[in-house]
Amino acid sequence: MTSRTIGARFAPLLSYMQRHRLIEWELISEEDIGLSHLRRFDVVLFNKHVSSLSLKIMRMANELKLHTIYDLDDWLLDLPSWSVLEMNEDVLYNVLAMIREASVATASNKLLQERMQRVRHSEVLIIPNGFDHEAFDLSPALWVERKPLKLMFSNLDGIKLVKFRKNFFAELCKFLLDNQSISIDFWGDPFPELHSIPKVTHRGNLENLEYKRTIRDEGYVFAIVPLGAEEDPDTLFFNSCKSPIKYVDYGSLGIPGIYSDCPTYRETVKHRVTGYLASNEKNSWRNAFEEMLHNQSLRQSIRVNSYTDVLSHFSAQHICETMLRALPTSLSS
Numbered sequence: 001m002t003s004r005t006i007g008a009r010f011a012p013l014l015s016y017m018q019r020h021r022l023i024e025w026e027l028i029s030e031e032d033i034g035l036s037h038l039r040r041f042d043v044v045l046f047n048k049h050v051s052s053l054s055l056k057i058m059r060m061a062n063e064l065k066l067h068t069i070y071d072l073d074d075w076l077l078d079l080p081s082w083s084v085l086e087m088n089e090d091v092l093y094n095v096l097a098m099i100r101e102a103s104v105a106t107a108s109n110k111l112l113q114e115r116m117q118r119v120r121h122s123e124v125l126i127i128p129n130g131f132d133h134e135a136f137d138l139s140p141a142l143w144v145e146r147k148p149l150k151l152m153f154s155n156l157d158g159i160k161l162v163k164f165r166k167n168f169f170a171e172l173c174k175f176l177l178d179n180q181s182i183s184i185d186f187w188g189d190p191f192p193e194l195h196s197i198p199k200v201t202h203r204g205n206l207e208n209l210e211y212k213r214t215i216r217d218e219g220y221v222f223a224i225v226p227l228g229a230e231e232d233p234d235t236l237f238f239n240s241c242k243s244p245i246k247y248v249d250y251g252s253l254g255i256p257g258i259y260s261d262c263p264t265y266r267e268t269v270k271h272r273v274t275g276y277l278a279s280n281e282k283n284s285w286r287n288a289f290e291e292m293l294h295n296q297s298l299r300q301s302i303r304v305n306s307y308t309d310v311l312s313h314f315s316a317q318h319i320c321e322t323m324l325r326a327l328p329t330s331l332s333s
Contacts (some may be wrong), residue, residue, distance in 0.1 A: 006209050009047060009073055009108070012132035013323060016316035019134065022324070033057050035064075043067045043327060046098060046227040048074060050091045058098055067328045070102035072112055073129065075241045079253060097305050102324045108243040115241075129243040130314040136213055143254040143303060146219030149293075152255070153224050154187035154246065156205075160239055162232040164280040169193045171282055172224070175289040180234045182293070185218065187211065216253045222299060223255050223290045229262035229280050236263075247275060248314045251306030256299045258288045272298065275305040 007252045014025045029116060029161060030053050038044065044061045046069065061068050076095050099105055099116055105124045107113040116124045161168055177181060183199040185327045187206075194202060206214060229237045240263040247268055250257045259265035261284075262279040269275035276298075278288040292299060311316070 002330050008047065009071075009129050009243075011208060012135060013127075013130060013218065013316050013319055016132045016134060017320050017323065020320075022320065023327075025108060030054055030057060038064055041066065043069065045069045045071065047071045048076060049098065050094050052090060052094055055094045055097055055101075058082035058101060062101060064177075067104070067327055068102045069104045069106060070098045071106040071108075071127070072099075073108035073241075073243050075112060075115055075238055076220050098110065102330075103231070106326055111237070112241050117230060120152060123294055125322060125326050127326065128314060128319060129245040129248060130316055131212075131248055131310070132318040133252070133311060133315040133317065135209060136216075138216075138252055138254075138305070138307075139317045140254060140307060142216065144219045145221050145299075149182045149331045150218065151182065151184040151224060152218070153184060153221060154185065154217060154222040155191070156188050157243070158189070159191050159193075159226070160235070160242075161226055161228050161280070162235060163226060164228070164231055168280070169197070171289070173197055175286070179293065185220070187215070191329070200211075201238065211247060215249075215255065218253050223250050223257040225250075225257050225259045226280070227260040227262050227264060229260055240264060247306070248310050251275075251310035252314075254303045254307055256292065256306065258285070258292055270309075271303075273302070274309050276304060312327050 011027075014023065017023045018025055026041075030049070030051065038057075038061050044057070044066055046058060048071070057072070058068050077092060081195065096119055099119045104115050105120050106127045107116055107124050108127065108129055110126060113124045113126050138140060138237075146152065159165060172184075173196065183201065184197065185201050185203050186194060187203045189203065189205070205211075223246070227242065228235050230236060232239070242264045244264050247257065247259065247265060256275065257269075258276045258278050259269050261279045265275070265277060269277055271277040276288050276292055278284045
């Protein structure tokens with residue numbers, strides 16, 4: 001399936017494993033897969049697949065005695081209103097069937113693991129999102145804040161705020177207007193408020209590795225990562241199932257970040273140590289903007305600490321040990 005999620009979630013990990021001769025892998029669109037393709041492989045990995053064709057492919061692979069893995073890094077059965085995916089009875093059936101029928105099921109965090117285990121009634125492995133620390137140069141010697149100063153903001157598939165959305169953009173716009181020398185780059189899918197943000201440049205989308213190389217070299221002063229929290233009870237569970245991939249990306253690239261104080265980042269980011277946690281209310285984000293702008297030593301300490309943290313916990317070397325457990329014993333031994 002054509003998916004930016006696969007590119008971000010599995011391509012770095014699988015590429016690292018192939019480089020170290022642990023596996024060989026190939027990405028093939030589900031529309032192109034037939035029996036001749038399946039017979040070339042030992043394992044078929046599905047990430048957030050929902051189509052009837054995906055389920056058919058899984059069942060064909062199982063009939064051929066191949067090893068199948070079904071992975072989720074979002075809880076697809078409880079989608080919020082801003083989701084681009086439409087849930088219907090067919091999609092619901094397909095997702096539930098693939099969770100149950102896969103040889104192994106995997107999830108990106110504990111909440112998803114627990115929910116998938118209720119469906120599957122057997123173990124679900126946690127494979128956190130990570131990064132390929134060998135893919136290109138991540139040396140701290142490359143860190144630099146370029147002038148004039150720029151912030152960065154990235155988002156796919158809709159802004160994941162409801163109650164705080166209007167006030168978030170109001171505070172962001174006020175901050176940019178009050179600090180005329182600062183601009184902001186937005187990476188991702190356009191959203192209604194985008195063109196009302198002053199001094200914004202929409203940078204669009206790039207392939208995952210090219211995107212990371214590019215933002216590494218832009219010299220951003222900090223990044224902003226809003227995500228709905230307890231103020232949005234209807235979407236809290238869905239948002240809490242999101243992985244902290246932006247923290248992993250920014251930490252590995254030496255970009256300090258302001259993150260919403262929500263379950264996803266509250267459990268990963270240490271406030272004022274590896275990032276800045278801002279409650280989803282006006283004063284908290286206003287203070288976060290001002291402190292991160294004016295406190296250069298704080299920004300630098302966050303760069304160092306977050307880089308050390310993600311290298312220790314989210315590198316491909318660390319995560320591939322878990323991925324090997326999801327493979328057949330004959331391959332992972």
